[in-house]
Amino acid sequence: MIDSPYEHHDYDVLIIGAGGAGLRAAIEAKQRGLKVGIITKSLLGKAHTVMAEGGIAAAMGNVYEEDNWMVHFRDTMRGGKYLNNYRMAELHAKESPERVWDLEQWGALFDRTKNGKILQRDFGGHRFARLAHVGDRTGLELIRTLQQKVVSMDTDVFMECKVLKLVHDADGRMAGCVAYWRATGEFVTFAAKAVIVATGGVGKSWKFTSNSWEGTGDGHAMALWAGAKLIDMECIQFHPTGMVWPLSVRGLLVTEGVRGDGGVLRNSEGQRFMFNYVADMFRAETADSEEEADKWYDDHTAGRRPPELLPRDEVARAINTEVKAGRGTPHGGVYLDIASRRSAEFIRRRLPSMYHQFMELAGVDITRESMEIGPTCHYIMGGIQVEADTAATVVPGLFAAGEAAGGMHGANRLGGNSLSDLVVFGRRAGMGAADYVQAGDTATSFDLGEVEAAVRDALAPFERATGENPYTIQHDLQELMQTKVGIIRNGPELEEAKGQLDEFVERVKNIAVKGGRAYNPGWNLTTDLPAMLTVSRSTAIAASLRRESRGGHTREDFPQADPAFAKFNFALSSEGGNWDSPMVAVESALLALPEDLKALLEEAK
């Protein structure tokens, strides 16, 4: 028995995060007959997964029979600029069709082909139409389906409960966590034989982001503090199409489905500029004229792919260059035009959320006018280093899945590969955790010293009569990350950023919180900031070390990819395990690709 001074719960498997990965992990562990608890800092069903629009990538071959897992694997590795954990990319490509069919068995209603199969749409970097979807609200369908399944299995869900720190046993195994209830501010401890981190991304540390307030990297940071390693933290995806106006919605996502369904990018001179930005590695498969590109939408064998559907890193950099060259829109973006290319009826049916989003928030009718768009911080490829098959970290009993885990997407993620990542590796994390629990060598104690330290840190800001406003610190952090660790980076600015981030650590230690503990958003933000700083520091450190450009990491001082850097990930670990501890980076060699898989990539070249 654990003698916790706070409300206490015991589980076999504890899952932190109730997005797609966390819920899918819960289903799997629950099906194994284990006692499963899920903790979420929001309400159930509100996780960032709902924001996914375009679809879930799975080589089912419903639209193009030629599609199969080998093509999907190859597309994913090429999109990731070969920095991927190949085994994750392989498992993902092989298993995602089964995972989509799971969803259908649990009630998901995907759009259909004429013969009643699941319809699949085109997306950037995917050779064939591969994304199962529901209009442009696929993420909502995914989370609602998983949520309803989890609820029907009578799983315990702790809503609006914010985890502060992971807790070990005396031998360094994972033993649970300490959290607080947002509604009351009271602390609560959870003991667990295995913990799965499925906390999503980190995008809230950037100024222009598609991420909600939740994207503060809690899981990345807590796993690092607990002894796990973070890889590829320099690889951040700036989605090419975020809204740029009005300012209040700047960064809000505009689905890639607009381009998949025929939308094109134009600069202020009306030029379809993407034809000027086709990198050598994609030249053979990309159209070189508008006529050829336009034929492709109806028949993929009649022409090569339009350049608007290059992987996201390529498109985002191109937009950035056009704007910097003075060919941007009045609000600093470029034009995304589907109005002149598809009927109003088609646009409203295929892109209903986009239609409403622009109509209601910007007063723009996308069936008649072009959208103004620009890159927005969207996704982190980097994350907690895991073993592909089991989702296990180096900390015994600690697992990670979804955006919080790293390796699957390499240096750049293809659209649609995120939702499939959630269900493929959410399930594998549930299996890995269940195997670990059932093997029996699990935590034997619960370090209450770690609990008390976390509680002390959390309450300290109430004891300062004067100090900094947490919102000001968050605002300044977002400015810093946007300007110096943004889409285009350089060595001197990264060095400056690292120095300034160290100053932020001191500022966070001087925050004064006003008000009480019950549902206090200022205090909640204060408890987010240590994680935000940890992930921001890790991105700045890794970005300064990777002296090349690759995927979601672009250095203007090293504009080319360097083959020497294609052999390893930068892996960061914490020296001390506290949020303000220093971090060290080492080169972690990529898994060697087996010959049969290497042949798949060779054929493609």
Place this chain on the structure above:
Amino acid sequence: MADVTMRIWRGDSSGGDFENYTVDLSEGEVVLDIIHRIQATEAPDLACRWNCKAGKCGSCSAEINGKPRLMCMTRMDQLPEGPVTVTPMKTFPIIRDLVTDVSFNYEMAKRVPALLPPPMPEGGYRMFQEDVERGQEFRKCIECFMCQDVCHVIRDHEENKQHFAGPRFFIRYAELEMHPLDQNDRRDLIREEMGLGYCNITKCCTEVCPEHIHITDNAIIPLKERVVDAHYDPVAWLGRKITRRTKRSAAEAAVQPAP
């Protein structure tokens, strides 16, 4: 742009009152932007619930000038001139300021017998677009719970919450009942325990739905017809007696599928 006065209800379950905040507006701002600005400056402990700020998660429901709205989708420049009043949803207990305890909805969700499909054939189920579209309309629901908030059956009668699922769950039941793969039978449950009969079709729920789901016309009315047919139609009743003799009560008729 001009200044605007925000009248925001602040308090908790023990009581509260309006506080006024004067803020200046920028072009295109929504109510949630203003709440955020107040948090970042004058009142860092002002409680409000939000996530996506894009009308997709349904977290930031509140009553703006007395009407349930998503704060993230309500443009300030489209509200009438004068002070803007923001209050928490009335139907649910207050936690703090604009945050309410919506656990009623999560309890109702637990009582929904899930989809019960036949085994999946090789290569996946076959369903046709026209058959899935009816359910897809209801699955657009973002669970903002504004339809529950505005429904007079529970807005003004706390005691009805025990036996009334509310519009959000009527569309959920309708979705399942119309699902091409479903083999479950929830009709008795809906009638006996979910209180479908309390709804007298005033369409308040349909009017507030931010997803423009035709809650009353496409879900509640067809559901009423289905449930009533099952119960009062003598032919249907006899048919059920013969074919479903094992199902004698609402709880037995609707089953929770094995995990």
